[in-house]
Amino acid sequence: MSTLIVTDHHVAPAPTKAKVVQPAWVRTMHWINAVAMILMIMSGWQIYNASPLFGFSFSRSITLGGWLGGALLWHFAAMWLLMINGLAYLITGFATGRFRRKLFPITPGGVLTDLKAALTFKLAHDDLTTYNYVQRLLYAGIIAVGVVIVLSGLSIWKPVQLQYLTALFGGYDVARYVHFVCMSLICLFLIVHVALALLVPKSLRAMIIGR
Numbered sequence: 001m002s003t004l005i006v007t008d009h010h011v012a013p014a015p016t017k018a019k020v021v022q023p024a025w026v027r028t029m030h031w032i033n034a035v036a037m038i039l040m041i042m043s044g045w046q047i048y049n050a051s052p053l054f055g056f057s058f059s060r061s062i063t064l065g066g067w068l069g070g071a072l073l074w075h076f077a078a079m080w081l082l083m084i085n086g087l088a089y090l091i092t093g094f095a096t097g098r099f100r101r102k103l104f105p106i107t108p109g110g111v112l113t114d115l116k117a118a119l120t121f122k123l124a125h126d127d128l129t130t131y132n133y134v135q136r137l138l139y140a141g142i143i144a145v146g147v148v149i150v151l152s153g154l155s156i157w158k159p160v161q162l163q164y165l166t167a168l169f170g171g172y173d174v175a176r177y178v179h180f181v182c183m184s185l186i187c188l189f190l191i192v193h194v195a196l197a198l199l200v201p202k203s204l205r206a207m208i209i210g211r
């Protein structure tokens, strides 16, 4: 008697795992950075109010710390978070080749083409694993601004101990303006960045759960 061996040729293929778009380290560091940046900006506005550079101050309702002393405590506490997390992100970004792979090259032609497409809502968002040229420019740019805001901050925090750094910025007073301009650029970036994340929710999802 022969035995019938039934084989099922119609087994559904194992579900392919959705591609990891944002690895865990990027997500963790991105969100720690977002919290640290917001704490730095809000406490920074309160510090600014104690000695404004321009003819305006920030409404107390959007500042952190209550008064100069409180704001400085917040600013220096969040500073460690921002610096350690930022340094770890920079080192990992370079060491893993992520920056080279995802943020470069950036060509003027590529930026112009993608910017035009973005403004006419013709930019494709199907492939989240590659950044378009506008994203590359904005991300590389804001990372550079992040480095400059930390360095200019250090030079107004310790202008005696770090006098060469302060001198590099053209002195204490100029470093304060540089610090303020960087803050403004980060706020502008944040408005555009958050708006785009909400417009393309699957990019936000990928930055939260990875896929």
Ligand code: HEM
Residues within 6 Å of the ligand: 026, 030, 033, 034, 037, 038, 102, 128, 131, 135, 139, 140, 142, 143, 146, 186, 190, 193, 194, 197, 203, 204, 205, 207
């Ligand atoms: C709380 C508000 C924020 C939200 C909702 C947000 C959301 C996102 C999302 C969804 C992505 C992935 C988008 C994509 O696929 O292009 C992303 C990437 C990125 N964001 Fe944010 N973000 C926030 C705050 C910030 C802040 C404060 C900074 C820096 C100042 C920042 C810098 C970046 C950078 C550099 C990337 C690219 C990261 C990489 O690929 O290594 N974000 N963000």
